[in-house]
Amino acid sequence: MELLVSLNKKELDDYLQFTNSFIIGLENYAVNYYEASLDDIEKMLAKYPGISLFVSINKNIFNKDLKDLEEKLISLSKLPIKGVLFYDLSVLEIVSRLKLKIDLGIHQTHLITNYNICEYYFEQGVKYGYLATEITALEMAEIKEKTKLKLMAYFVGHPIISHSKRKLVSNYYEYIKKKKTKDLNIINEKDKEQKYYIQETKLGTNVLTYDILNGTKAFLVLKDKLSYGILDNQLIPDDLFLKVLKLYKLNLDNSISDLELTSKVQELIGDKEGFFFLKTIYKVK
Secondary structure, three states, X not given: OEXXXXXXXXXXXXXXXXXXXXXXXXXXXXXXXXXXXXXXXXXXXXXXXXXXXXXXXXXXXXXXXXXXXXXHHXXXXXXXXXXEEEOOHHHHHHHHHHOOOOOEEEOOOOOOOOHHHHHHHHHOOXXXXXXXXXXXXXXXXXXXXXXXXXXXXXXXXXOEEEEEOOOHHHHHHHHOOOOOXXXXXXXXXXXXXXXXXXXXXXXXXXXXXXXXXXXXXXXXXXXXXXXXXXXXXXXXOHHHHHHHHHHHHHHHOOOOXXXXXXXXXXXXXXXXXXXXXXXXXXXXX
């Protein structure tokens, strides 16, 4: 497994001693990613030659976007990127129709949940699959056994729960007749421990988990099975994120034990394991 860092900035110097693989969003086309223009991406590749850079295009695409998107994909096909992670099937259609030399990864936040989906996209020419955060580690391992896609899973960060094109934070402040000053937190009235972070961008509103996901135990189950383990430093202080990233790297290099990794990461970011060991989908008998 390679460690794949979801970036919150364009400078990579702090990360390169731990990993060579990164995700960055394409400007105006990325939901819940740091956004970079084509020029930014070209300069990054020139400054850091040899990196494996995935570009995320994960917003809903509308008819008015198609011409510009096609031009952007043609430009990306001429750059030495590792691949494009896409949500909307228009990306797959354009790349296939124009026979662009871009390796694609399917990244439909909550939808890549079983091996049939993965195999379908493999047959369409897709190379990578970004697994949903709502399935268990054992289900991820089973998917790996039954698909030819190279799989990615999200282990550390604030996972996105939902996205809306609406400007929900701005609308709220307008409703209460106050000036918008910051993003918001939502607290569950019935369970005060359940808290969510509401983040508004120019593309809409993201709802994220408030607590940092600690997928370390799942990482240990899957590190010899999946191609990429994703660590997302959005909303996490850089010094804290680098400590966690370093520990993961040391474990992959067999420099620290699984037990040491588990205990040290838990001390840093807590023990919220999400759905890795909590089954949420059941067959009707």
